[in-house]
Amino acid sequence: MSDERDAAAYASDITAARQRLLGFVARCSADDWTARVLEGDPRPVGVVVDHVAHSYEYLASWMREILAGRSPAVNPDVVDELNAHHATQTEQVSQAEAADHLRSSGDAIAALVAGLDQGDLDAGDGRVRRLAEVAIRHANGHRSELEAALAASG
Secondary structure, eight states, X not given: OOOSOOHHHHHHHHHHHHHHHHHHHHHXXXXXXXXXXXXXXXXXXXXXXXXXXXXHHHHHHHHHHHHTTOOOOXXXXXXXXXXHHXXXXXXXXXXXXXXXXXXXXXXXXXXXXXXXXXXXXXXXXXXXXXXXXXXXXXXXXXXXXXXXXXXXXX
């Protein structure tokens, strides 16, 4: 299940996606930050951003478990539970707090991924590689979604 992309490329892409999200954070006004602009999602923009930082932590945890030869339960129900728990624990977060959380958890997952070899990326039938891809898509997806929703809300 080898892929042409190496760990350094994935780590670079994780960092770049995180940097784009940090740029979005820096551009948010105070009103943007507390707005609830996502249809069907009651979380304010700031909590959605912090959710990405939180997700880096559980993605990295699952990678470490797979690399240790375990098979963590990763499914929509588990992810939904983690997201719901985060939302109840993080009703408000400042821009500075969310940015710091993005930096620390983003640096940690990027460093973890950067230290992997092709065999590590392929561990768990490619699950480690897929989790790295999720880390990239997740940050980009939420940033794009939030930017579009804020633009649409005027």
